[in-house]
Amino acid sequence: MPAATASPPAATVVVDTGHTRYDIRIGEGLLDEPASWQGLPRAARALIVSNTAVAPLYAARLRTALGGAYAAVGLIELPDGEAHKDWPALNLIFDRLLADGADRDTVLFALGGGVVGDICGFAAACWMRGVPFVQVPTTLLAQVDSSVGGKTAINHPGGKNMIGAFWQPARVVCDLSTLATLPDRELRAGLAEVIKYGPIADAAFLDWIEANLDALLARDPAALAHAVRRSCEIKAAVVGQDEREAGLRAILNFGHTFGHAIEAGLGFGTWLHGEAVGCGMVLAAALSQRLGLVDAAFAARIERLVARARLPVQAPDLGPPDRWLELMRVDKKAQAGQIRFVLIDAPGHALLRPAPDDAVRAVLAAHTAPAA
Amino acid sequence: MPAATASPPAATVVVDTGHTRYDIRIGEGLLDEPASWQGLPRAARALIVSNTAVAPLYAARLRTALGGAYAAVGLIELPDGEAHKDWPALNLIFDRLLADGADRDTVLFALGGGVVGDICGFAAACWMRGVPFVQVPTTLLAQVDSSVGGKTAINHPGGKNMIGAFWQPARVVCDLSTLATLPDRELRAGLAEVIKYGPIADAAFLDWIEANLDALLARDPAALAHAVRRSCEIKAAVVGQDEREAGLRAILNFGHTFGHAIEAGLGFGTWLHGEAVGCGMVLAAALSQRLGLVDAAFAARIERLVARARLPVQAPDLGPPDRWLELMRVDKKAQAGQIRFVLIDAPGHALLRPAPDDAVRAVLAAHTAPAA
Numbered sequence: 001m002p003a004a005t006a007s008p009p010a011a012t013v014v015v016d017t018g019h020t021r022y023d024i025r026i027g028e029g030l031l032d033e034p035a036s037w038q039g040l041p042r043a044a045r046a047l048i049v050s051n052t053a054v055a056p057l058y059a060a061r062l063r064t065a066l067g068g069a070y071a072a073v074g075l076i077e078l079p080d081g082e083a084h085k086d087w088p089a090l091n092l093i094f095d096r097l098l099a100d101g102a103d104r105d106t107v108l109f110a111l112g113g114g115v116v117g118d119i120c121g122f123a124a125a126c127w128m129r130g131v132p133f134v135q136v137p138t139t140l141l142a143q144v145d146s147s148v149g150g151k152t153a154i155n156h157p158g159g160k161n162m163i164g165a166f167w168q169p170a171r172v173v174c175d176l177s178t179l180a181t182l183p184d185r186e187l188r189a190g191l192a193e194v195i196k197y198g199p200i201a202d203a204a205f206l207d208w209i210e211a212n213l214d215a216l217l218a219r220d221p222a223a224l225a226h227a228v229r230r231s232c233e234i235k236a237a238v239v240g241q242d243e244r245e246a247g248l249r250a251i252l253n254f255g256h257t258f259g260h261a262i263e264a265g266l267g268f269g270t271w272l273h274g275e276a277v278g279c280g281m282v283l284a285a286a287l288s289q290r291l292g293l294v295d296a297a298f299a300a301r302i303e304r305l306v307a308r309a310r311l312p313v314q315a316p317d318l319g320p321p322d323r324w325l326e327l328m329r330v331d332k333k334a335q336a337g338q339i340r341f342v343l344i345d346a347p348g349h350a351l352l353r354p355a356p357d358d359a360v361r362a363v364l365a366a367h368t369a370p371a372a
Numbered sequence: 373m374p375a376a377t378a379s380p381p382a383a384t385v386v387v388d389t390g391h392t393r394y395d396i397r398i399g400e401g402l403l404d405e406p407a408s409w410q411g412l413p414r415a416a417r418a419l420i421v422s423n424t425a426v427a428p429l430y431a432a433r434l435r436t437a438l439g440g441a442y443a444a445v446g447l448i449e450l451p452d453g454e455a456h457k458d459w460p461a462l463n464l465i466f467d468r469l470l471a472d473g474a475d476r477d478t479v480l481f482a483l484g485g486g487v488v489g490d491i492c493g494f495a496a497a498c499w500m501r502g503v504p505f506v507q508v509p510t511t512l513l514a515q516v517d518s519s520v521g522g523k524t525a526i527n528h529p530g531g532k533n534m535i536g537a538f539w540q541p542a543r544v545v546c547d548l549s550t551l552a553t554l555p556d557r558e559l560r561a562g563l564a565e566v567i568k569y570g571p572i573a574d575a576a577f578l579d580w581i582e583a584n585l586d587a588l589l590a591r592d593p594a595a596l597a598h599a600v601r602r603s604c605e606i607k608a609a610v611v612g613q614d615e616r617e618a619g620l621r622a623i624l625n626f627g628h629t630f631g632h633a634i635e636a637g638l639g640f641g642t643w644l645h646g647e648a649v650g651c652g653m654v655l656a657a658a659l660s661q662r663l664g665l666v667d668a669a670f671a672a673r674i675e676r677l678v679a680r681a682r683l684p685v686q687a688p689d690l691g692p693p694d695r696w697l698e699l700m701r702v703d704k705k706a707q708a709g710q711i712r713f714v715l716i717d718a719p720g721h722a723l724l725r726p727a728p729d730d731a732v733r734a735v736l737a738a739h740t741a742p743a744a
Contacts, residue, residue: 098531161501163499244502332475334473
């Protein structure tokens, strides 16, 4: 599947959890196509939840496209960034819904990246105990990962995504043309989640990413289309088997245990989520090697790929190593105070297991940049 | 079923929504019985969520009873009252869970009345996207109504229970002996929800309540036991048919459309929820009469029963009648801006329908106490 320069036709990936089923629609220009918005829950009112960076670019177009389906289409612009994935921002949505007289049939549309999608989804889960919502991801990270699978949340100052709900969207609409306006730093952050799917689930996709990383960084439309589609296929398959993360779904958190500690430890928004995950994958691969699950060549391969995506491969200085352990013990995968890591034991295969604190300390010591 | 003075044996009512099933256990002294707490989700850690009024009375006993099942049993005391059914109180629970290093297996226990149960249940629904919780209601209102059925929420300043989740408890344990410490005002507030079940679902139970109201007010154990059990049976049957209030479940909101407007309009906590519901039932019965659904004798019968329970039968002055309509349009049952009321068309049978604004204004004009 070498990258070509022509845009491929639109594709649909289906998520089926057993009790709910919805489409992920992937293609260029879907935002403006009326068909993208047909067959959604009927309602008098829709509210687009976006942020101050994305709304000026796309909200008017989405509003126009939704005008045929809803009598009233509102827009709320949240402050931008992970630092605002919190209760005050969530409450802005509730205040607006109340002021609008929004009823139980109101449909929310999350227009933006992962922060907007997570917070809008959680608002939909809680407003009047649950209203439908649609994901309209405009970042690579949101298109390949966070918009799919129904994980919604806000952060607690002490822990990432600690307060949230499983609440599936009614649809995910990935308009690939929105990636054209994505800042380079956000594109690279999104690549971290694309890279993730290779080591955990698909060795051939890992090979493909290595072969096509330059095309992805250059925003080659066909390469991006394939990356989004294959990532969504893998995520849909995993979520379909384990919606509520009883087991398998945890593998999607490769790199995230270290990554969440970085985000919380530096303060949310200092590093982008994808940057923290990129670095976290390097650390998790090194930990896999230290525990004898993979060889040094594989750990080096992951580090090289993350570095080629211009994502950090050195962990930030969060203070003494035990500060890392303390932050990671808050992770949702921890059990009875024991941190559980997503580790790789073969290219394309992950597992969840605890690791000795000493092994974690050693990996951190080998990968931590000196304080500036 | 005339009231007797001997305590009846413990009873179990089962709630079965199709995808979840749990016991409501009702009896004297259940708090201290180890059997009450057997068979719950296993975990290393439990957290009792209570308030400053209830915790001093019962938390130590519950802690002792739970000690056999959980290695660590924490306690958090929230501020008391409907005015604190809000985000700051909810966040106290999250802060505590984070400080304790609570993981996804932590079980929460809601020890208290409706406010504690609603807020603890919502915390359980959101913490790490969902942990199990157990309802241990210590007020009549919570035992007969709010602890059963999985409705959890906090208030928005502009609307009752606007932010919440459907999240079923793993069990409900109603220790009838805790009603002994209930202030009279709270007992009467609880009777409002008992009375509710007669008009909406069970004409014979309405007769029984009329015959036994004095015994209930005098806290006759057998009368209270029967009231709790029959109320739970009716609620379990309704919730079993319609967990997420697609239709039938709305009848449990008899008196609540007016009642929620009273609570929000006066400020949460000014009237107890049950007081607002008592008055709301009088108004809803009068509206049923005005729309020709029941005769004047039935409306008078409801008003007489509410008055005998020493609950308010005159609506408070919330300003002009349109302030009432404005507050009620926020109600979760409203659809496309149209308020829908739970009305009675025969003793033991309710229906959900809109009413002309003029009829609502007329009912309010006839039942509003002049401003003090």
